[in-house]
Amino acid sequence: MTDFKSKTVPVSGFSRRDFLRGSSAAAAATALQAGTAEGQDQASPVISGATKITLEINGTAREVTVEPRTTLLDVLRYQLDLTGAKPVSMDGSSGASTVLVDGKPLSASNTLALTVRGKKIQTVESLGGDNPDPVVTSFVAHDAQQCGFCTPGFVMAVRAFLNKHPRATEEQIRNGLNGNICRCGTYANIIQAAIAVAKGA
Ligand code: FES
Structure with missing residues (x-):
């Protein structure tokens, strides 16, 4: 875990x-x-x-x-x-x-x-539509949600953090997102989704 x-x-x-x-x-x-x-x-x-x-x-x-x-x-x-x-x-x-x-x-x-x-x-x-933000597509690609209640907040937190730290490391991302909680425990996939964007995926 x-x-x-x-x-x-x-x-x-x-x-x-x-x-x-x-x-x-x-x-x-x-x-x-x-x-x-x-x-x-x-x-x-x-x-x-x-x-x-x-x-x-x-x-x-x-x-x-x-x-x-x-x-x-x-x-x-x-x-x-x-x-x-x-x-x-x-x-x-x-x-x-x-x-x-x-x-x-x-x-x-x-x-x-x-x-x-x-x-x-x-x-x-604002991150959706016909040309969705890479954070959105990365969340989908990494299956970074279960019930989805936390997902919009996490997407915005990731977007804000990567705006400030576009090439953030995994450790930085983990710490940068600690204002959000996922009760379903989907943290591993959320972190992977954010890392993929930071790596230019
Ligand atoms: S996916 Fe259910 S609270 Fe995060």
């Missing part, structure tokens, strides 16, 4: 801690924004109730209606019908709702929609 979780070598990419820290920072920013008058400024007005905002998702401007509490995952799944990101763990610990925001992986389930205005949001749907 692959010893995916027991490695303690230095993290070279996005660790679980980095991943959760990024999402928590985004949530904290909005909490501050929606709090006292001291947190207000002209560029960041306090918003209450349902409000129309525009988000840039997969290269397209999309108008959505959000409340301060609305998560990015809610917007994607229930307003835009982009159901790739999964609501597996609402605290983001599974990584199943991973999307890229300005190129960095974030958990959409604990990122508030208001905090990603003006940022480039990329979902797993």
Whole structure:
């Protein structure tokens, strides 16, 4: 069995801690924004109730209606019908709702929609279509899924990691993907799929 979780070598990419820290920072920013008058400024007005905002998702401007509490995952799944990101763990610990925001992986389930205005949001749907991303085709070729609930999050995590480390080693990949969990235990195939892309397959 692959010893995916027991490695303690230095993290070279996005660790679980980095991943959760990024999402928590985004949530904290909005909490501050929606709090006292001291947190207000002209560029960041306090918003209450349902409000129309525009988000840039997969290269397209999309108008959505959000409340301060609305998560990015809610917007994607229930307003835009982009159901790739999964609501597996609402605290983001599974990584199943991973999307890229300005190129960095974030958990959409604990990122508030208001905090990603003006940022480039990329979902797993952007990697499919007639000319799928090599990460997608490699996951298929290596049979890197069982139930598939974790798969979109892993695909996005692999894409983000290889964008930053295009020729990553197996050890780097193992550490770079430690913000995502596969309950079916398909880690060996997922790692092999990522390695194949790093090797130019
Ligand atoms: S394939 Fe089932 S959780 Fe990963």
